[in-house]
Amino acid sequence: MLTKKQKTANWILVIILLIASLFFLFPVIWMLANSFKGDAAITADMNTIKAFIPPALSGNFFDNYITILTDTKFLKYMVNTLFYAAILIVLGIIVNGLAGYALAKIKFPFRERWVLIILLLQIVPMETILTIHFLMIAKVGLLNTVIGYILPMIVNPFNIFLFRQVFISLPDDVYEAAQLDFCGPLKYFFTMVLPMSKTVVATVSVFTFLNVWNDYLWPSLVFTSSDLLTAQIGLNSITSNDNTTMGQTLAVITLITIPVIIIYSLFSKQIVEGVTSTGSKEG
């Protein structure tokens, strides 16, 4: 039982946290509310409480969104990005997962050194090797292609390390039992290892999705054709266009935020578990 004093303290804490979260929510609410307004209304409401309240439902309520989705290629950019993310999630799980499995379970010379090198790779910022990636992709003539965009993005040292940490705690006797059940190594990886490590698979998928969704630099280097562009580049080109209104800008930003919010709210448990645990409680 909590004492009266503890109860009061709890209430005060809740109120402080509520105020703090509102503080972070205000910009989002402001963005959402104003994305339904015309520029005149936005300016008029700017210094009043109305700035946080959407306009009344009327015929032109969704105008900004309709303009963005019909007059620009933004919808296509979003679909493109989802497509790239899907491919990269699948390939990333296969490639990084297999690498993590090898580093966790297969004995070969200097294995621990390899793990160390992969850990060290995380220190290198992506931007520093981007030029090298770009030159290589250009040299093999893959600029402005989906393959050219995807290839350098597949391998991710952090994901390899995450997989390795989880796989290392998988019991060896399950593999031995599977061998006696006529299950080969690759089949074992796909039908046993991955299902036994659902949490880390979910975590890596979410991270990969967010990586792809939020990436700006690499797609802007690789892609020149407007048919292949990603949402972030689309966002930039739409918002920097002089003809775009402030309401439309806010509508684009809202659209680009929605998938991230959905993913976070669906997988928040897995993200936390995947990063904090080693997966040993699985099963």
Added chain:
Amino acid sequence: MSFIELKKINKKYENAERNSVTDFTLNIEEKEFIAFVGPSGCGKSTTLRMIAGFEEITGGDLYIDGKRVNETAPKDRGIAMVFQNYALYPHMTVEKNIGYGLKNMKVPAEEIKKKVDWAVDILGLEEYRYRKPKNLSGGQRQRVALGRAIVKNQKVFLMDEPLSNLDAKLRVSMRNEISKLHRQLGTTTIYVTHDQVEAMTMADRIVIMKDGVMQQVGKPMDLYEHPINKFVAGFIGSPQMNFYNVTVKGEEMTFEDGKKITLPDVVAERLSDHQGELIMGIRGEDIKVDEQNRELYKANVQQAIVENTEVMGNENNLYFTYGGSLTVARVSKYELSQMGDKLEFVFSPTKMHFFDKETEENILEK
């Protein structure tokens, strides 16, 4: 040729100073239930894992059903294995766990169902067949592991301490179930355990190992009655055999603390070549406290003060110090003494074992 033949099998791990298993030679007949038993680190699991193919054999030859299998992959050796930690597939139901091997063997679905039904029925898992391993108790999990092994109709079952994670009561009932299963299926079984009671109660023959070397192989009662050395004598039987440092001179046996016993002629004669310092061993139940025996061997009646008692109900263990060693006598429930009581007893003369002090070999069993 025997069904499984191990010829001078050796195992030496990389960078290890000595062999984990040395010159292990054994013939196992078809349908036999054989137990490898010994303290931890004695090489029993390593030997089993070499038979399974999970450990490389560094020396010697292994034959299963007439075929040399040293380099054969585990799955092609015709074996099924039950692991200490069950090794079930956590994301599959009981039914899927049991049928997984058959599925990979491309057995038709109908056939799989039939076999899984049979296994589930024989192991009493019907009500759990759609559960996942995490929702099962230890005993149920081990039954699933057994089910997985029996459906595949393999030639050999290997069991690596399958009951060591279960509580005492469950262990006894699973022991019976495994024995029953073996009688029903008649599959050649190699069973590794550190528990000599399991080995004694289940196996047709027992292999006792120590430091990677086979000490003795034989039927449970042979090992119990005729241990080849002090290690086997001490390992088999509970409570452990009592050991004393003695000096034998003719018919006279003198204990460390100066107490003397006269040996019967037959024993003295057999020891005639082994005069001097020896180790004498006698089992708790061969220390007799009843009147009849005390009367029979009255010249050798000894005395001691009871230091501790273990009341089991059907029988009781009395602890006392005699001849410089802590001694345990196993007496019937009618012969219970209290702590501090003066105890009169005799050593059953024909039940004494004598071991060489240096080699620890049983002199009378040579």
